[in-house]
Amino acid sequence: MKVFKDLPLRDFSRFRIGGPARQIVLAESREELLSALEPSALVFGEGTNVLFPDEGLEKKVIFFQGGEFHLDGQWVVSDAGVNLQAIVKGSLEQGLGGLEDLAGIPGTLGGAIYGNAGAFGTQIGDLVREVEVWKEGRLLRLKSPWFGYRDSIFKREGGVILRAWLKLRRAKGREKEIAEERLRLRREKHPPPQTPCAGSFFKNVVLPDGRKIPAGKLLEEVGAKGMRIGGAGVFPGHANFIINLGKAKAEDVLRLANILKEKVRERFGIELEEEVIVVRDP
Ligand SMILES: Cc1cc2nc3c(=O)[nH]c(=O)nc-3n(C[C@H](O)[C@H](O)[C@H](O)COP(=O)(O)OP(=O)(O)OC[C@H]3O[C@@H](n4cnc5c(N)ncnc54)[C@H](O)[C@@H]3O)c2cc1C
Numbered sequence: 001m002k003v004f005k006d007l008p009l010r011d012f013s014r015f016r017i018g019g020p021a022r023q024i025v026l027a028e029s030r031e032e033l034l035s036a037l038e039p040s041a042l043v044f045g046e047g048t049n050v051l052f053p054d055e056g057l058e059k060k061v062i063f064f065q066g067g068e069f070h071l072d073g074q075w076v077v078s079d080a081g082v083n084l085q086a087i088v089k090g091s092l093e094q095g096l097g098g099l100e101d102l103a104g105i106p107g108t109l110g111g112a113i114y115g116n117a118g119a120f121g122t123q124i125g126d127l128v129r130e131v132e133v134w135k136e137g138r139l140l141r142l143k144s145p146w147f148g149y150r151d152s153i154f155k156r157e158g159g160v161i162l163r164a165w166l167k168l169r170r171a172k173g174r175e176k177e178i179a180e181e182r183l184r185l186r187r188e189k190h191p192p193p194q195t196p197c198a199g200s201f202f203k204n205v206v207l208p209d210g211r212k213i214p215a216g217k218l219l220e221e222v223g224a225k226g227m228r229i230g231g232a233g234v235f236p237g238h239a240n241f242i243i244n245l246g247k248a249k250a251e252d253v254l255r256l257a258n259i260l261k262e263k264v265r266e267r268f269g270i271e272l273e274e275e276v277i278v279v280r281d282p
Contacts, residue, residue, distance in 0.1 A: 001025060001032040009052035012044070012063055014106065016196035017250050018052025018279075021061045028066035030079045030162055036062050039136050042279070043160045045081065045108030049115060049198050050277045054250045057281050064110060071096065076166040080110025084117070084124075091168055092176050098127050098168035103179035104186040106199075110161040114154045115277070116147045120182060125152065127166040133159040150203050150275055191235045196244035201257060202272040215272055216240035222263035229256040242276075254278070 003025050009018030025041075027033035037043075041060040044050060067079025069087055071094050078087055084107055088099045101122035105112065109124075116125040125147025133140045135158065146153040154161055191197055202215040219225075219239035227234045231248030234256070235241035242253055261272050 001027055001036060009047075009056060009061065012061075013047040013050060013052050013198075014196060015047075015051055015198045015248075015253070016244050017054075017248055017253065019054050019056030021057045021059075023060045025060065025062045027062055027064045027081065030067050030081070033062065033064045033081065033160070033162065034134070036060075037134055037160060043110075045111035046083070046106065048107040049111060049117075049275075050279055051198060051250050051253055052279050053281065055281075057279070059281060065108060069109075074168050074170065076168060077163070078109050078166070079163050080108060080113070080161040082109050083107070084109050084112050087166075088179065092171070092179060095171045096168040097171040097175040098122075098166075100175040100179040101182060103182045109164060113161050113164060114152060115150050115275075116152050118150075123147065123149075124166075127168065128164055129167045130165040131161055132163040134162055135159040149206060189238055191237065191241055191243055195235070196248075197235070197241050198276045200240045200275050201242045202240055202260075203275045205270055205272070213270075214240070218264050218268055218270065218272070219260055222260070222267050224260055224263070227256065227259070229259070232256045234260070250278075 005023060006020045007024055008020050010016050025036045027036050041062050043062045043064060046065055064081035067081040069076060069078030069082045071090060074096060076087055076091060084105055087109060088103050091099050101120040105117050105119060112124045113128060116123050118124060129144060131142045131145050133142055204215050205213040216239045224234045224239040226236045230252030231245050232252035233243055233245045235243050242256060264270055264272050
């Protein structure tokens with residue numbers, strides 16, 4: 001376990017934004033996480049989906065990055081701190097299918113379960129059968145937890161995800177190719193790997209009949225591509241990515257996001273909702 005005092009949260013965030021935290025703990029196993037946990041602590045994974053505040057955080061901040069996973073028949077049993085891509089690759093190598101659409105999504109399994117991460121029609125929640133959770137000092141096992149679009153019972157009701165059981169299936173044959181194809185599409189459409197950002201900034205819009213309108217399409221139509229405020233800009237190649245052009249502050253990102261929301265509201269009467277987790281000291 002590593003403990004840091006007064007380090008900037010930007011050092012732990014893919015967006016490279018965020019002021020100092022009084023105490024940051026890097027927990028590299030389930031046991032380290034359990035020994036660091038306290039009810040008021042804030043727990044993150046690899047910080048790939050978060051915007052930390054410029055003024056920093058007073059509370060203890062824990063990053064759970066590491067732990068173990070194993071495959072048992074068609075089951076994945078994994079600590080929440082394991083990198084999702086390690087699980088995707090490991091399962092494909094063992095001839096298992098189910099996770100191929102998620103190839104290339106950065107971050108940990110815990111972060112993916114919290115936000116029900118997904119791509120190309122698959123969401124991690126489709127595969128999660130059981131989750132071990134820490135809640136106010138108690139360990140619980142939740143069977144078939146609730147998931148919605150980029151939403152979960154953990155997002156709604158709290159709880160620290162410690163471990164999960166995922167049920168995969170025997171591969172039918174093309175899964176490795178599908179994973180390669182997904183990675184290729186990401187390389188084509190997303191900002192280059194080193195670009196500081198937190199993935200798609202807004203959720204896609206779900207219509208009452210269940211169809212989705214990509215937020216990127218609406219944003220493109222209001223001329224978002226290339227717009228900038230301070231150090232934050234909209235990625236010219238994909239209108240739903242806000243990127244840190246160098247020295248962006250959380251305030252720049254939020255101001256830009258508000259302008260984008262306003263433009264979409266005025267033009268289409270649609271209220272965009274953030275997919276990125278905007279962290280505040282409550
Ligand atoms: C280039 C890029 C592409 C991306 N593409 C996609 C995509 O295609 N689809 C998609 O869904 N997302 C995508 N994302 C967003 C991000 O990768 C996912 O949301 C990822 O699952 C977040 O994992 P993390 O470990 O980084 O979580 P963090 O960013 O560290 O945390 C995110 C949230 O999860 C909570 N959390 C994390 N771990 C735990 C835990 N153990 N227990 C309880 N809560 C926890 C945190 O409190 C926080 O609220 C992308 C991001 C980037 C930068």
